[in-house]
Structure formats: structure tokens, C-alpha cells
Amino acid sequence: MNEISPIPTTTAKDWASDQEVRWCPGCGDYAVLKAVQRTMPDLGVAREKTVFISGIGCSSRFPYYMASYGFHTIHGRAPAFATGVKLANPELDVWIITGDGDALSIGGNHTMHVLRRNLDCQILLFNNEIYGLTKGQYSPTSRVGTRSPSTPFGSVDRPVTPCMFALGSGARFVARGIDVHKNLPDVLKAAHAHKGASFVEIYQNCVVYNDDVFASFTSRELAADKQLWLKPGEKMLFAGGAKGLALDVEGLCLKVVDGDDPSVIVHDPKNRGIAAMLILMPESFPVALGVIYENPAPTFEAAVMEQNAAAASGKTPDLQALVAKGQTWQVEKEPREL
């Protein structure tokens, strides 16, 4: 039915718009932008069929820098716009670009619903644990005690864990990446390959207001010990294979064991219980990265289209018949003339 036109081969450069990028020098957003532009040519998608949709915040300027279609919307609402776009034209490849404030504070509701509905889209949440564009206030992912212009004595409210929020909302794909890490394109590819709402939390460094907030696991010295890159079907190993994760059956939690311990578990992305444990690992553990959970389900737009088609099948859209529906009566001539 659909005309299949060959998708032209592109390079990263083809995906860069002519607009001057206006993030602070050294911002992690540059690295994510590059990673996305580098990934797009490998996805086999056409620029005209690709739409980047964002809310408000530093990260939400992202669509202006992509040479695809783009819609910079309002604070927190990108998932709702994306839902309308995708329902109107399911053939479009939709990416939502958002931040910790945009997706989890003002837009928390929409994030929850786009995930539970399972709209086919990629959601890249740039988490820098701070409000950048409004000059440094604490965010819903800021750790307790974060000092900011609005919390000069330190924040007192506990942060939300983005991936746990996603999992709890019914997300069928939950992944993590790091702005400058070489693995980010692989995470993006996996997110794109997943049919449904793919939730990707990207740890993104804000050099101005929250510099090095993730250094405890992103710094070069600590990376090996503190990063656990998950691979489906492979053992959960880190520290160069010296350590691994095993299930503490009695405590119903994860524990760190030696890498050669036979109890090291194999990553099964469909296991939601283990996924939750991986997301919630305490500070003494490594940070779980890569695809943490993936368990495909029918997408929202497919279900809507299917129901629309079923409800319309066998019916002719006859406007004249529609307006004349119901109980009608004919006035033959003016009763007054009788």
C-alpha cells in the first residue's frame, strides 16, 4: 500500500541543521547531540520522516539543531504533542527530548501516560539533576541537601529515580546512558529498534550549575568499578570482569560477588523484578547502564488505528445520512395552510 522509496544514505553531517548551537561551552548536551547525529545514519530512517519534539529547558533546544522536522513545544508537554503527531501519522519516527525538570516535575503526568500507553517513540531524558535554563535551582532528581539559589540551605525533599518512575508507569523499555560515553549510540540504537515507548535516561553533566555531579561513576578512574554495562544474555560483570552481580535469594536483592562466581546472573531484559533491583542499587554498588528492561507490547497508536479501522469497516462516511440520523419527521406543507 505504502510507496517504498529507498532511504538515502546519510552522514552525521546531514542530520545537523544550519542553526548555531547555543549551549554553554562544555555542556554534556553537545555530546548527546553528536551521539544522536552520529546514530541517525545507522537507523535507516529518512530525515523527512523524523520528528524531534521537546518541551522547555536546556535540552529542549535540541530539535533546532537537527536537520529533521522539529517542534519545540511548552514546558513538560512534549509527550502530549508527540501523541497527537504519532496518532495523526504513525509513519513518523518520533523522538522526545526532555530533561529532569521537564519530564519529571512539570510534565511528570504526561511522562507517566505516554509510557503506560506505550506510544512508539524514543524518550531521551537528559538528567543533570538541576534546572539549568532558569539558572540553577534544584530539580526533582537533585539529591537531598542540594544547595541552589532556591534552596540556599540545601534541598530537603527526596529525589525521584527516573528509571524507577518509568518502570512503575508501565514502560516496556528502560535504559541508561552517559552523555560522553562511547556506548551511548548503542543505547540509542536499541531504543530506536524497540517498538513502543523507549525510555532512556542520559546522565548529562551541567558544567555551570552542577558540575561533576555524576563523577562518582563517570570519572575515568572510577568508571570501570562503578559502571555495569548490561548486555542481554551475558553475565552481569564489572570491574573488568573481576566482579559480578548475583541474587541474594534470602534478602531478595542483588549482591556483589567475584566475577568467576558461578552465581553471577545473566541479564534477561524481560525480568522486571531484576530490572527494579538494578535501577535501585545503592551507592556502594555500580550504576546499571545500557538496556535495563525490554519487554515489547502492542503500541498505543497501532491499537488506536486498529480500533478506528474496525469501527469504520463496512460503514460509508455519508454526511447527508449522518445529519439526517435519528427520529425524523417530514413537514409536507405549512400546517397553517390547512
Add this chain to the structure above:
Amino acid sequence: MATATHLLTDKEATAHPPQEAVVVRFAGDSGDGMQLTGGQFTLSTALAGNDLATFPDFPAEIRAPQGTTFGVSAFQINFGSTAIETAGDQPDVLIAMNPAALKVNADALREGGLIIADEGEFSARNLAKAGYEQNPLEDGSLAKWQVVHFNISQLTLDAVKPFGLGNKEALRCKNMWTLGLALWMFDRDRQPIVDWLKAKFAKAPELAEANIDALNAGHAYGETVEMGAPFKQHHIAAAPAEPGLYRTVTGAEALALGLVAGCQLAGVNMFFGSYPITPASPLLHHLARLKEFGITTFQAEDEIAAICAAIGASYAGQLGITSSSGPGIALKMEAMGLAIMTELPLVVVNSQRGGPSTGLPTKTEQSDLYQAVYGRNGDSPVPVIAARSPADAFECAIEACRIATRYMTPVMLLTDGYIANAAEPWKVPDMSGYAPFPVGYFDIPPAQGEGVMPFARNDDLARPWIKPGTPGLEHRIGGIEKQPGTGNIDYSPAAHQEMTDTRAAKVLGVAGSIPDQDVCIGREGAELAVVGWGSTFGPIHQAVRRALAKGQDVAHVHVRHIWPAPKNLGPLLKGFKRITVPEMNMGQYKTVLRDQYLVDAQSLTKVSGHPFRIAEIEAAIDRALS
């Protein structure tokens, strides 16, 4: 009232009041099925060829405590052999199913009017709940009315006895017994109701039969019992109407049909995003069943998501429509600003209700006019149009779709709780008489070396509609101020000034494609113009008719296009000596008229949750001319 369907003789038009019209109010507990009874009585009235207007008046609570005054639900219908424009100032007949219904509604009844009461419900307990110390059916306190009472509850129980229903279920047939009686009183055919009951209870035939027996019993009771003078059969002749096919239509139905028609005429699929709210939800319910017309309905997680999804769909090439009532519209305003800024077509329907805040969810008001015209941050004009009646909502919905797509702009369509729920006979329109206004998507890529111009302008100052998916036209839009033409981010003083001016000029330019303002009745340059908008049309029209019959020099001007106004509205208004603006708010349109035309418009305001009575406007006309 039936818009433009009646050919009135002068005598009919000026009858004061029209002799052949009757106003009946059914009132009972919110669980008594009064809305259903009223709805079916309306249908039988329409089928009998009477003109009619209805006013459903129900509490916000789904099932308020039984027998209480705040749980009373009423349905008023005005019908007659002449043109009916309002649901009637005062009922002639009140059917009261319990003491609370009598208590709440008796005072509205005209002196000498008829009360029919179910004495079976006038127990000591129910009397106390309604706040009666003595039984009003016995203490003479209802002397200024004619009262007949019988035990409708017991008569219903007797009628449905053969079906062996439980007491509660059996008493549920009470409304059908009452309807049967009303059908007898006004000489109506029972068959359409019987057919409806059979269809409604297709899965429980014994309930259908019980209800039909109750209906027949009520009818037979009227025929056989000899109650004496006040209780007699009336025959109301058919009303004059242009020949043609008719149906009844509520505002919500007409709106749904008009939006479907508008999208069909535009040749575009509809995306309807909505979040449930009283009294706007019926629109979502109607559209959700019409998928064959290329409609996608989306019940969003909130009001904001509903409009944002609609804007997303418009961006992707469908016509996004969202609908709500005041509180929900307030939530949508930021997103509406984005649609103004990105210049995407969008229709926003506001079924107004009493405000502020939650206000009066089930009562009508016109107090969101400021919100519609002025209610966003920044200079953010949008076209605003207002429907005057259920049938007119059809035309207004088409007009909203036309303006939105032609000018690439959000359009606010105002209706209200009264219009949404009220029913009237509607001459089925001939759709071949409507000129299509097909949308055109822009799909021509720029020449080599030239950029995409998403904010180029045509003669209407509208920008091109470029759907994502169109090769060679990739571009970015957003809420940040932009460079004219390219749409690239541009905060410069010149860009903001030019874009603000252009957005305003574009919306004002809509006046170039709307008809000139006319005078409904009366003469141009009269002593007094009564200027109305929205659902006040009916009472204003009747009041001006009566004033004209009395020889007063009055004219009725009804404005559909609130913003921008028809080009001649200013000069037209300046020609009248005085201007009165009746509104169900504290004077909002009056302010707009004063601001736009420096005319001395005076307000007649009412915010009781009920429509104007004709007499109230007549009195205002007398005052203005004295």
C-alpha cells in the same frame, strides 16, 4: 426554538404571549429519571409537529441524597403551534414527583398553573426532608395554583405487578407512568416511546414490558379518571414550519455534526483530544462513535494533554480540535498560545458554565468571553465565534473549521451549558448546499541553495501548512519568537514587532471573509438596539418582538463573530440612540463594544445559572426607553 425554520405571520410574531404554547416542567429526585422522561416527551412533541425548546436543569451530584431539595432534577419544555424561542419564562404545568421537587419548583409556576403531584411520596419523612412542616397538598398553601394529586407510586406498583419486579425496580417505572399521563394530556402518540423502550431494554424484555405497561396505565388513567376542570386534555396544533425533513437536535449533537461537516468540507481528518468535564463531555461521546469519518478521538490524561495532542495532530496534518468548559479552557491557554505562535489550525470549543473555579458545573453562563478574547499571555489574538442555539452550533462549528484552516490559527468556539443540553427541532440541512473549503498542504521544496520558508505569507497572511513527512521541507517550529519567513529563532526587536503585528493583522483580516452584521428585527438607527451574542438569542428575540408589537422603536442585533467583529458593526451600532447588552455575565461583551467603538453600551446582567426570561429583557427595554 427552531432557527430559521419558521415562516411567521405578523400575528404569530407579535402574539403576547403566544397563546398556543404550553410550558411543562417535570421535576423529581435526581434518580427519578426526569431527564429521560423529558427527553422522550420532547421527542413525542417534535413528532407531533410542535415547535419546542427545552431546558434540562439538574444537580451536579449524580445521585444526591434522595428526597432532598438539592437533589431535585428538572426538565422544562416549552412547545406550541407557534415559533418557540426559549424554554419558557414560567411553567404552566408542574409535575412534581416528591415534596422536594414541589418545594424547589412551585414558585416558578405561573399563578393559576397546574400542579400534578405524586401523593404517594408525600410521607412525613419526605415532607421533613423537603422542609415542609405540613403537607402542602392538604394545608391550602398551594391555593394560587390548581392542584391535582394521586398516588402515582401505588398506581405504578399496581400496573407492573404482573411482572414480579422488586419494589425498587417497580417504582423505577414511575417516570414512564407519568410520561404516559403527560402523553394523554397533550394528545400524543405512544408508539415511538414504546419502540424506544423495546430497543432500550432489548436485553431485558420483561423490563421493557413493565415500562410499557406503566406508560399505558398512566395514559389510561388520564383517559378514565374524572378529575374535573383543570385536568383535561389539550391538543396543541403543529407549528408552522418550512416543508422539509426535521429531527430534534441538542447543542452537543449539532456541534459534533458541525465539526464532522467542517472537517469533511475541509477535506481533512479530525483529531479530537478531550478530557471529561461537564457540560462538554457529550461532544467527545458523540464523536467517539463516528470513526468512519476519519475521526480519531483521544481521551487525554488532562486538559493540557488534550489540547497539546490536538496541536500535535494539526502539526502532522489533521485538524486538531479540543473541547472543554471554563476551568479546562483555563488550563489549555498556554498551549493555545503555542498554536498562535506556531500558527497551526486548531478549534477550541468552550461549553461555558457558571464560574469562577468549579463554579456551577451544570448551570449555564456566558462569563468566559474575556477568557476567549483576551485570556492568554502576550499579545495573542484568536478568532472567537459564538453559537446562539443548538441548531446554530452546527453552522458555527463549520465556520470555526473554515477559519482555522484558511488562516492557520486557533479558533475559539463558544457555546454554553444551556445550548449543549437543550434540544430543538432542526430542519436537516442539505449538505450539497455547503461550499467545500479544501485545505492545501505545502510540498514544494526550495530551490537549491535556498532555505525553507515555513513563515512565508499568502494574501490572508496565513503561513503554509507543511506536514512532517514532506521531503525537502524539514524545518523546526516552536514557541520562541522567530524571524519572519524562515521561522528561525529571533529575539530581535524588529522581528518581535513585525511578527506581533502580523499575527494581529492576520486575525483581524478574518473580518474580510465573514458576512456583514445584520439587524435581526427592528430598524437600523432605532431608539434602542438590544445587542446579544450566544444563547441569549431566544429571550432577546422574543422580547424585542413583543416590544415591536407594542410600538416601541427597538432592534435586535445578534453577533456571531465576537472577534474579529464584522467590519460594519461599529458604524451600525453608532447609528442607534441607545444600546443594551443582555449577558449572562457581569458585562463582558459590553466592555468589548465600548472599547472597540466608544459607544455607550449599557449592561443587563444575570448570573443565576438560568437563562434570561423574556420578561426580564422586556422590562429592560421599557427602562431603557423610559
